[in-house]
Amino acid sequence: MDFHSIDFITIADYLGTFAFAISGIRLASAKHFDWFGAYVVGIVTAVGGGTVRDVLLNVTPFWMEQPSYLIISGLALLFVIVFRKQTIRLNTPFFIFDTIGLGLFVVVGVVKTIDYGFPMWVAIVMGTITGSFGGMIRDILINEEPLIFRKDIYASACVFGGIAFQICVWVNLPPGLSQLIAALIIIITRLIAVKYHISVPVLKGEESENTFER
Amino acid sequence: MDFHSIDFITIADYLGTFAFAISGIRLASAKHFDWFGAYVVGIVTAVGGGTVRDVLLNVTPFWMEQPSYLIISGLALLFVIVFRKQTIRLNTPFFIFDTIGLGLFVVVGVVKTIDYGFPMWVAIVMGTITGSFGGMIRDILINEEPLIFRKDIYASACVFGGIAFQICVWVNLPPGLSQLIAALIIIITRLIAVKYHISVPVLKGEESENTFER
Amino acid sequence: MDFHSIDFITIADYLGTFAFAISGIRLASAKHFDWFGAYVVGIVTAVGGGTVRDVLLNVTPFWMEQPSYLIISGLALLFVIVFRKQTIRLNTPFFIFDTIGLGLFVVVGVVKTIDYGFPMWVAIVMGTITGSFGGMIRDILINEEPLIFRKDIYASACVFGGIAFQICVWVNLPPGLSQLIAALIIIITRLIAVKYHISVPVLKGEESENTFER
Numbered sequence: 001m002d003f004h005s006i007d008f009i010t011i012a013d014y015l016g017t018f019a020f021a022i023s024g025i026r027l028a029s030a031k032h033f034d035w036f037g038a039y040v041v042g043i044v045t046a047v048g049g050g051t052v053r054d055v056l057l058n059v060t061p062f063w064m065e066q067p068s069y070l071i072i073s074g075l076a077l078l079f080v081i082v083f084r085k086q087t088i089r090l091n092t093p094f095f096i097f098d099t100i101g102l103g104l105f106v107v108v109g110v111v112k113t114i115d116y117g118f119p120m121w122v123a124i125v126m127g128t129i130t131g132s133f134g135g136m137i138r139d140i141l142i143n144e145e146p147l148i149f150r151k152d153i154y155a156s157a158c159v160f161g162g163i164a165f166q167i168c169v170w171v172n173l174p175p176g177l178s179q180l181i182a183a184l185i186i187i188i189t190r191l192i193a194v195k196y197h198i199s200v201p202v203l204k205g206e207e208s209e210n211t212f213e214r
Numbered sequence: 215m216d217f218h219s220i221d222f223i224t225i226a227d228y229l230g231t232f233a234f235a236i237s238g239i240r241l242a243s244a245k246h247f248d249w250f251g252a253y254v255v256g257i258v259t260a261v262g263g264g265t266v267r268d269v270l271l272n273v274t275p276f277w278m279e280q281p282s283y284l285i286i287s288g289l290a291l292l293f294v295i296v297f298r299k300q301t302i303r304l305n306t307p308f309f310i311f312d313t314i315g316l317g318l319f320v321v322v323g324v325v326k327t328i329d330y331g332f333p334m335w336v337a338i339v340m341g342t343i344t345g346s347f348g349g350m351i352r353d354i355l356i357n358e359e360p361l362i363f364r365k366d367i368y369a370s371a372c373v374f375g376g377i378a379f380q381i382c383v384w385v386n387l388p389p390g391l392s393q394l395i396a397a398l399i400i401i402i403t404r405l406i407a408v409k410y411h412i413s414v415p416v417l418k419g420e421e422s423e424n425t426f427e428r
Numbered sequence: 429m430d431f432h433s434i435d436f437i438t439i440a441d442y443l444g445t446f447a448f449a450i451s452g453i454r455l456a457s458a459k460h461f462d463w464f465g466a467y468v469v470g471i472v473t474a475v476g477g478g479t480v481r482d483v484l485l486n487v488t489p490f491w492m493e494q495p496s497y498l499i500i501s502g503l504a505l506l507f508v509i510v511f512r513k514q515t516i517r518l519n520t521p522f523f524i525f526d527t528i529g530l531g532l533f534v535v536v537g538v539v540k541t542i543d544y545g546f547p548m549w550v551a552i553v554m555g556t557i558t559g560s561f562g563g564m565i566r567d568i569l570i571n572e573e574p575l576i577f578r579k580d581i582y583a584s585a586c587v588f589g590g591i592a593f594q595i596c597v598w599v600n601l602p603p604g605l606s607q608l609i610a611a612l613i614i615i616i617t618r619l620i621a622v623k624y625h626i627s628v629p630v631l632k633g634e635e636s637e638n639t640f641e642r
Contacts, residue, residue: 025631028577034628036584037577051484056265056275061484064550077631084632122278136355141564143573145357149242149251156250200248203239203291204298270479270489336492350569359571363456363465370464414462417453417505418512 009104016101017069019094020046021076024138026087029080031142038080041141043073048134053109053126057116099190103183106131106158110165111179120169124162131158131186153193156200161186223318230315231283233308234260235290238352240301243294245356252294255355257287262348267323267340271330313404317397320345320372324379325393334383338376345372345400367407370414375400437532444529445497447522448474449504452566454515457508459570466508469569471501476562481537481554485544527618531611534559534586538593539607548597552590559586559614581621584628589614 024045028038047063054061063069080087087094109130113123132148132155139146148154164185168178192198238259242252261277268275277283294301301308323344327337346362346369353360362368378399382392406412452473456466475491482489491497508515515522537558541551560576560583567574576582592613596606620626 029631031573032630033573033577034630036587036628037574038631040577040583055269055483056278058272058274058486060486064484064546064553067549070549070553081631118278121281121284125278125284140354140357140568141574141577143357143568143571145245145247146251146355149247149254149355155254159250200250202246202248203243203252203295269483270492272486272488332492335495335498339492339498354568354571357571359459359461360465360569363461363468363569369468373464414464416460416462417457417466417509 012100012104013108014068014072015097016104017046017072018076018079019097019101020134021073022080022087022094023098023135025077025080027138027142027144033142035077035081039073039077041138042076043070044141045134045138046073046076048137049105049130049132050109050134052133052137053112053130056126056129057113057118059116095194099187102131102154102157102190103161103186106161106186107165107179107183110162110182111175120166124159124166127162127165128155128158131155150199150202153189153198153200157186157189157193160189226314226318227322228282228286229311230318231260231286232290232293233311233315234348235287236294236301236308237312237349239291239294241352241356241358247356249291249295253287253291255352256290257284258355259348259352260287260290262351263319263344263346264323264348266347266351267326267344270340270343271327271332273330309408313401316345316368316371316404317375317400320375320400321379321393321397324376324396325389334380338373338380341376341379342369342372345369345375364413364416367403367412367414371400371403371407374403440528440532441536442496442500443525444532445474445500446504447525447529448562449501450508450515450522451526451563453505453508455566455570455572461570463505463509467501467505469566470504471498472569473562473566474501474504476565477533477558477560478537478562480561480565481540481558484554484557485541485546487544523622527615530559530582530585530618531589531614534589534614535593535607535611538590538610539603548594552587552594555590555593556583556586559583559589578627578630581617581626581628585614585617585621588617 021042025038025042028041033041047061047069051061051063083090106127110123110127113126114120118126135148135154136146139148161182165178165182168181169175173181235256239252239256242255247255261275261283265275265277297304320341324337324341327340328334332340349362349368350360353362375396379392379396382395383389387395449470453466453470456469461469475489475497479489479491511518534555538551538555541554542548546554563576563582564574567576589610593606593610596609597603601609
């Protein structure tokens with residue numbers, strides 16, 4: 001990573017991890033998981049996307065190299081246990097942190113994939129996986145249809161960010177600036193989508209479920 | 215791969231990918247996923263089995279090496295969006311493509327596993343995973359019980375094909391012919407199973423759900 | 429592994445595999461999966477945790493190196509088919525085997541992770557994954573919320589065992605004894621938890637589901 005300041009990135013990474021973990025823990029609590037189960041769902045939400053990316057890239061998952069991510073997820077669990085009643089009022093800051101985290105995670109995924117020598121289209125896919133598969137696995141664990149496929153341009157914003165990064169690289173912007181622009185495009189896309197309730201169109205199904213079955 | 219013609223294999227691979235993606239996209243549309251979500255389910259159905267195989271073999275997933283599979287899945291999405299009303303009438307060709315794809319995917323999985331030095335029993339397992347895990351992950355994403363475990367000898371046909379390939383190799387048939395026979399056995403087994411509604415017997419459960427719980 | 433006798437470990441490994449597979453097959457049968465589907469669920473329950481561990485460690489999954497695990501899962505399927513009516517009365521021995529298997533699997537996961545040079549906290553996570561993710565994937569396949577997150581200190585017992593192992597190593601106990609103590613702590617924790625219905629506290633959710641959604 002190559003932003004203006006390493007501190008800014010680290011803070012964004014930790015805030016994003018915290019917000020992702022909170023979202024997993026809160027959904028797990030709505031399903032009456034026990035503390036440990038909620039903790040696992042929180043971790044998986046926070047690190048699941050990057051883990052799938054690293055498994056596909058055939059490298060050691062990033063969270064196995066330093067314990068911060070498990071510790072931050074633990075703090076998120078503690079936070080939900082202690083401030084249970086107040087958390088609803090904190091929806092806006094959580095949402096902001098989550099969106100900042102999303103922007104950062106996608107960019108990290110894109111950059112890491114390029115560093116391993118893959119072409120840009122693989123990097124865009126990996127950035128999208130980094131940003132969105134944690135939430136997808138979370139929804140599988142709590143036995144719900146993945147929300148990211150039905151709401152708020154969530155996953156699509158990741159693709160926009162990846163494409164923006166590619167364009168920045170094509171026009172020879174420096175790496176740090178390209179990353180910042182890509183992250184900002186993801187963050188702004190999502191803020192606008194949520195504010196104005198913009199969604200990707202729903203794919204209309206055949207009325208009958210009588211599809212060719214496999 | 216070593217069939218009579220590389221063109222035939224490529225066509226079968228692309229038709230199979232298209233048909234697998236169509237099946238994922240149609241089921242996602244029945245669940246009101248958005249276009250992007252349906253696209254992801256289509257991709258996962260088409261490449262999920264081979265991806266699990268490649269992760270277990272500890273090699274880079276095949277679809278990361280050339281963009282055809284994502285492009286074909288995109289064409290499948292476009293097809294469902296544009297020809298929504300007509301798709302029901304196309305059930306038979308989709309089914310034929312899907313079955314050809316299944317035969318090919320299993321054989322590709324078997325051959326790739328042997329190429330990496332694993333014994334034949336691992337190759338049969340990997341062929342079955344290649345053919346059937348895409349549909350399994352699809353059903354997990356749309357929050358349904360996996361259909362492949364309850365219908366039409368789907369996964370079992372993969373095992374038959376793998377065993378047929380092993381027998382062909384034992385009797386010293388040339389590789390290309392062995393692969394063709396294995397693929398045909400999978401295709402014919404499935405066609406017969408669907409036509410005559412042959413299924414693997416259902417495992418009768420205890421009446422009470424009061425099983426030993428973990 | 430380094431217990432007093434290789435035979436004891438092998439027997440515990442096979443009994444544990446058998447009991448894990450039985451639990452998957454019985455739950456699949458309650459969902460009317462066919463024989464093949466039940467077999468797949470049985471295998472996944474038995475080897476899923478160790479497979480996730482090995483994928484994260486970036487090594488070839490253990491069950492691809494010898495066919496015993498697939499054979500034992502096949503015997504478990506045969507057992508459930510033949511002795512369907514009697515299996516309910518065998519809940520206690522199944523539970524004992526399952527708990528012995530759990531203790532062993534966690535210790536195997538911890539030791540293997542240390543052997544690959546990871547620090548102890550990664551080993552504890554990997555031990556827990558080895559012991560509990562098979563059951564988690566089983567519940568995803570049969571489309572239920574994972575039971576391990578809501579019952580009987582199951583996953584938490586794995587963590588206790590991992591921590592116990594770390595303490596044993598810190599006080600310089602020999603490896604074999606450390607492993608035995610860790611396994612026993614897991615087994616005893618689980619026996620006590622089930623006997624006295626001790627659970628990890630449930631995380632209380634906000635009343636409204638109106639959480640910040642992602």
